[in-house]
Amino acid sequence: MTTEPTPTVEPTPTVSDDTASDRPPTSVPDGATVEACPYCERPFPTDRLRALHLGERHADRLTPEERATFEETEDEEIDDLFVYHLKVVALIVLVVMGLSYVYAFALA
Amino acid sequence: MTAPDRSLLPALTRRGLVAALGTTLLVGVASAHAGSLGSVTPVSVPSWLFALTGGAVVVASFLFTSLLTDRDLIRAVNERGPTVQAPRALALGRRLLAAVGVVGLLAVVVVGLFVPAPPVANLAVLLVWVAWWAGYTTTVYLVGNTWPALNPFRTLAGSLPTLDRPLPARLATWPSVVGLLALVWLEVVSPLADAPRLLAGVAVGYTLLTLAGAVVFGSRTWFERVDPVSRVFRFYGALAPVQRVREGFVVGLPGAGLLTHGGTEGVVGRRRSPDGPVRADGGVASTAAHRGRSLVSGGDDVAFVVALLWTTTFDGFVSTQVWADLAGPAVEWGAPPLAVYLAALVGGFGLFFGGYRLASALARRSAGSYVTSVELERRFAVALLPIAAGYHLAHFAGYFLTFSPALAAVLAAPLSPPANPLLVVLPDWFGAIQLSFVVLGHLLGVWVAHSVAFETFTGRLQPLRSQYPYVVVMAAYTMTSMWLLMQPYTAPPFL
Numbered sequence: 001m002t003t004e005p006t007p008t009v010e011p012t013p014t015v016s017d018d019t020a021s022d023r024p025p026t027s028v029p030d031g032a033t034v035e036a037c038p039y040c041e042r043p044f045p046t047d048r049l050r051a052l053h054l055g056e057r058h059a060d061r062l063t064p065e066e067r068a069t070f071e072e073t074e075d076e077e078i079d080d081l082f083v084y085h086l087k088v089v090a091l092i093v094l095v096v097m098g099l100s101y102v103y104a105f106a107l108a
Numbered sequence: 109m110t111a112p113d114r115s116l117l118p119a120l121t122r123r124g125l126v127a128a129l130g131t132t133l134l135v136g137v138a139s140a141h142a143g144s145l146g147s148v149t150p151v152s153v154p155s156w157l158f159a160l161t162g163g164a165v166v167v168a169s170f171l172f173t174s175l176l177t178d179r180d181l182i183r184a185v186n187e188r189g190p191t192v193q194a195p196r197a198l199a200l201g202r203r204l205l206a207a208v209g210v211v212g213l214l215a216v217v218v219v220g221l222f223v224p225a226p227p228v229a230n231l232a233v234l235l236v237w238v239a240w241w242a243g244y245t246t247t248v249y250l251v252g253n254t255w256p257a258l259n260p261f262r263t264l265a266g267s268l269p270t271l272d273r274p275l276p277a278r279l280a281t282w283p284s285v286v287g288l289l290a291l292v293w294l295e296v297v298s299p300l301a302d303a304p305r306l307l308a309g310v311a312v313g314y315t316l317l318t319l320a321g322a323v324v325f326g327s328r329t330w331f332e333r334v335d336p337v338s339r340v341f342r343f344y345g346a347l348a349p350v351q352r353v354r355e356g357f358v359v360g361l362p363g364a365g366l367l368t369h370g371g372t373e374g375v376v377g378r379r380r381s382p383d384g385p386v387r388a389d390g391g392v393a394s395t396a397a398h399r400g401r402s403l404v405s406g407g408d409d410v411a412f413v414v415a416l417l418w419t420t421t422f423d424g425f426v427s428t429q430v431w432a433d434l435a436g437p438a439v440e441w442g443a444p445p446l447a448v449y450l451a452a453l454v455g456g457f458g459l460f461f462g463g464y465r466l467a468s469a470l471a472r473r474s475a476g477s478y479v480t481s482v483e484l485e486r487r488f489a490v491a492l493l494p495i496a497a498g499y500h501l502a503h504f505a506g507y508f509l510t511f512s513p514a515l516a517a518v519l520a521a522p523l524s525p526p527a528n529p530l531l532v533v534l535p536d537w538f539g540a541i542q543l544s545f546v547v548l549g550h551l552l553g554v555w556v557a558h559s560v561a562f563e564t565f566t567g568r569l570q571p572l573r574s575q576y577p578y579v580v581v582m583a584a585y586t587m588t589s590m591w592l593l594m595q596p597y598t599a600p601p602f603l
Binding site for chain 2: 024025026027028032034042043044045046048049052053056077078080081084085088091092095096098099102103106107
């Protein structure tokens with residue numbers, strides 16, 4: 001059995017360290033706003049996403065200001081998530097009720 | 109509630125064998141149904157309602173998983189278990205499997221060519237369709253990928269010299285996509301399950317082609333980039349709870365291997381694991397050459413995964429009345445039937461591929477992200493694998509159970525098989541179980557997509573929003589698959 005390494009295809013660049021692998025390939029549409037990460041240069045459409053990214057991916061390198069911004073933004077995100085989850089619960093109820101109605105009429 | 113399962117069983121049965129023994133099966137099922145009715149009046153749920161329920165379950169499961177937005181918790185769920193040292197018996201086991209593979213291939217060829225038994229009592233047919241494609245494939249995604257060891261073509265290629273010609277890098281693994289579509293086309297248009305001699309001939313042809321390829325391009329290149337069968341098992345195997353790593357095996361939840369495949373990267377390429385990279389064929393890489401190669405590493409891999417999903421669907425689609433109605437006019441206008449089948453196969457693949465790419469482009473938009481949609485296609489493709497496996501299980505679990513006594517009886521006496529081997533008549537409720545496999549596959553798909561989204565996107569809301577297009581596609585596909593499973597079997601026309 002041949003085990004010699006033959007040239008293999010690596011269509012995507014190999015990632016070797018955490019910083020690089022945190023950065024998926026991005027493309028920014030012309031004229032769009034860019035808030036780039038100061039550490040890995042990943043572009044974000046809003047500074048809110050960039051602030052969250054800083055806390056998630058570069059937590060150990062943040063300046064005190066960046067940390068404060070992250071914590072503030074994280075709080076906002078969690079508040080918004082609560083509202084989002086209320087909608088989700090409403091939607092779950094809607095799906096179950098809707099399906100029950102359909103069953104009731106289809107099997108009547 | 110009772111599934112409309114009388115119609116289900118024939119639809120689930122492989123065409124050729126059905127032709128050979130359709131009457132036996134139908135009579136058996138019909139009498140079993142009459143006998144099982146008793147005093148219970150079954151509630152008949154219309155098939156569209158079944159499909160709608162499946163779609164709703166997928167949507168609801170997305171809504172439920174959206175409640176879990178803690179990255180560390182999501183990672184903890186997908187964390188693989190402890191590494192189990194490979195036992196010393198492993199080498200012996202590999203050799204045993206290799207021997208089983210070669211003997212099996214030999215049996216298919218010899219029995220197929222020289223034993224004049226009808227398909228249902230023919231070892232060649234039963235080995236290929238029941239033992240291998242229905243039974244063995246199931247073990248690959250439910251337990252672990254043993255194909256690199258079992259693969260008889262690889263074992264045979266190992267004893268041949270190799271020229272090690274390079275396969276052009278720009279071909280990537282596209283030859284395997286073409287190969288998969290070609291194999292499925294051949295399987296659909298020819299009576300491979302009905303004509304043991306033809307089956308043996310195809311097996312010989314495939315062996316010669318594979319060995320020639322392995323000699324010219326090297327065994328490793330061929331089985332990693334060209335051979336569609338090895339690639340199918342590689343992707344199905346990544347789903348399994350047992351994964352091979354350098355030191356031995358790791359056990360995790362089904363599907364967790366999709367996210368951590370390759371030891372270092374998985375889909376997302378985020379964290380390193382001490383386990384070392386797994387070679388793309390399921391073996392363990394000894395060099396750094398494969399370090400960082402994730403399970404789905406480019407557009408070619410995405411196309412293969414989509415092709416895998418589409419071909420399972422196509423197989424069911426051609427035995428519906430809808431297909432008969434569509435293909436009829438085309439052939440009447442003078443199109444050659446084989447070309448009509450080929451066009452439908454390739455066109456449907458294009459449709460699926462396009463649909464998936466569109467969903468990824470929409471995901472980029474719904475998430476509000478600058479990550480390229482090509483990258484999203486690559487990362488989320490693994491979520492399609494549980495769906496393909498669920499559909500395979502729905503299709504072939506019943507098939508395997510039905511024919512397994514025949515397989516056992518014929519295995520006991522391959523050269524003088526019983527003329528009319530015993531078959532299992534599945535109870536009515538088995539149809540509902542089969543439909544639930546489709547839904548289960550999608551549920552796992554939803555979870556995998558959720559995990560990928562949280563590794564790819566930022567914050568908590570962006571990953572959730574990115575999943576909308578995929579959830580819509582999955583719900584639509586669940587309904588289509590369930591509808592296909594419930595269609596009465598119609599023999600594919602013009603073949």
